[in-house]
Amino acid sequence: MSQTNHITLEQNSKxxxxxxxVLDDLKLQQAxxxxxxxxxxFCTRVAGEAWGLPLIDxxxxxxITIAIDVVNQDQVGSGSPFAAHVNMALQQGATRAEIEELxxxxxxxxxxxxxAGCFGTLNDIFNSNQ
Structure with missing residues (x-):
């Protein structure tokens, strides 16, 4: 995928x-x-409260959730939160370039x-959105 396509994908998906x-994303809650x-x-109530704290945008x-996924190695397998967290970051205005730098x-x-495993999964996420 070219850099131009990365930007287009991000702009189209945002x-x-x-x-x-958490509390405003009904699709996430359904998942x-x-x-x-x-x-x-339980996740919606507890995570929604944490995401509602005012000092960190x-x-x-x-x-930060993506960084935690890296440390915990939560990027693959059934129920993996990595893709959801990547999509969440994109929804909040992060770019692929920022996620790659992270x-x-x-x-x-x-x-x-x-x-390395996270880079591979990130590529899979973007390639599946083409």
């Missing part, structure tokens, strides 16, 4: 950022509920091997 990336209704309700919180930064602190 809508207005949510005030609360959590489809895993298990009690799990979905939604885009930064979304990028993954490079995480190489230093989490390890190159952990970030």
């Amino acid at each position: 809508t207005a950022p949510y005030k609360n990336a 959590l509920n489809s895993i298990n209704p009690k799990f979905g309700d 939604q885009k930064t919180k979304a990028l 993954l490079l930064f995480m190489c230093v602190y989490a390890g190159f091997n952990k970030a």
Whole structure:
């Protein structure tokens, strides 16, 4: 995918950022509920409260969740939150370039091997959206 296509994909996939990336995203809530209704309700309430804290903006919180996924190696497999967190970051105004820079930064602190898997999954996410 060329750099131009990356930008087009990001521009086409973005809508207005949510005030609360969990409580305002009904599609996310439906996905959590489809895993298990009690799990979905619990995640929505608890994560919604955390995402509602006022001092850190939604885009930064979304990028932090991706960094946590790198450390926890939560980018592949059934129920993996990585794709949801990438989409959440894009929704909040992050670009693919910013996410890639975050993954490079995480190489230093989490390890190159952990970030490598995330780069591969990030490519899969963008390639599936073409």
